[in-house]
Amino acid sequence: MNLNLKRISHRLGYALLAASALLGSHRVALAQEASAPAAAPTKAFKDERALGLLKAMSDTLAGARTLGFKIRGIVPTPSPTGQYVSLFASSRVVMQRPDKLFVAARGDLFPSDIVYDGKTVTAIGVDRKFYAQREAAGGAIEALMTSEQPGSDATRPFLDILVPDPYVFLTKDLLSAFWVGQSIVGGVKTDHLAFTAEGLDWEVWIGAKDKLPRLMVVSYRSGDRQPTFTVEFSDWKLDAPVASQTFNASIPKGAAKIEFKQTDQVK
Template identity: 65%
Template sequence: MIRKSLMGHLVGGTLLAATMVLGSSGGALAGDKPAPPTAPVKEIKDERALKLLQDMSDQLAGSKTLQFKTRSLVPLDSPTGQYISLFASSRVLMQRPDRLFVESRGDLLPNDLYYDGKTVTAIGLIGKFYVQQEAGGGKLDAVLQQEVPSADTLAPFVDILVSDPYARLAKDLSSAILVGQSTIAGVKTDHLAFTAPGVDWEVWIGAQDKLPRLMITSYRGGERQPTFTVEFSDWKRDAPIPAQTFKVAIPKDAVKLEFKQLGLPQPR
């Protein structure tokens, strides 16, 4: 599910920069001990669950433009070693094959992220700084799937923006089940649950529009592992997006930071 990407590296970098600006700190406790492994998950693959996941992927992949909003609970390691949950919200606008704008707000550092077909730019709105990386031009997939040593937990929607979400989401699955149906924010949904190496994740997909409404990702392998929750709303498919949306607007007095010096620690 949540995987490393260049997008996440840049967004994560803006959060770390804010941490440095505000003077806060975090990390593991010196007395931390390795957690015992959990019991293996039974391998059950329900073809109904895989079919519904494929239907969602087809709906997303077939859209020339996508617009939606997210509300997330993001766990971060505190100085005491406890995970604390911060609220985050985002507005996402994507135009295939090579345009993306993400407006992130909430408890995390407010930032705007742009991909204009050539360059990925993340601008921190507090402290007036930005990080930027040339992406070499080309399709959005090349940027979304570029692996880097950082966490992209601040961009939990990356998995659904690639040209083939099913290939990414279904990779290495060891189990897939159809839990049933439930209502999320007034929308009737199909509730699916999946397991992959080291992670359990669930998704609630609109029964009519086949669009994701809620995702929960939980890491396995220890007594204390983070859980990420993201809710999707305000979906628009194939609606026109003004070209100005993807034009980078860097404040005149913003300071450029080297993104190679930034990054967030991986969950233990």
């Protein structure tokens, strides 16, 4: 399976509430893929129109020195009975190239923040007064993607579209791509694109004028259960001024420090 696209599904699912999952309030599991019958093979078809629109989105994102946006998502989460229940996730993201990132995660889980100032990654449980902190490898945001240090996955849900070249990242080992049509998402006219990798389908709705992602849906096509993760993007701000204090970690007075957890343990 395409590891990059598999990461997308992980991140779009549980890591939309990155700090919450990281700090251990809930564990969002993905379906086990090996035990179900294999899905019908995907027809290899790569629509140049779809690839061109995805490339335009990538170029728009890569060309901005600062990016700000909001995310709302539905995260399928296993309950004690084994049934997946849907949790509402929301986040606000601010990024400044090359080495600063702020994520405020809210929604059904407890409020939490992730702050990366170029040197240190800090995860804060805003209401529960505890935090985790570690030094970050490298001096750029994308360095977090390949870091093997504990907690590096905390910022990965957003790095999929914030890496220097999202197009290369998203199309590696792609099996199929096609343009579905146009539709309205959040009042914005969009181009609807569909892609597949082995065992995985994903779709993206891209603004027809601004070339920004507006909606993504990622679905497994194998496993006992086949969760679908849905993420909506809004309130985009490109190259807007960002206050320097945005990337200062505000640790609550008296907060207890805990260790980062490997997100591959949150399964």
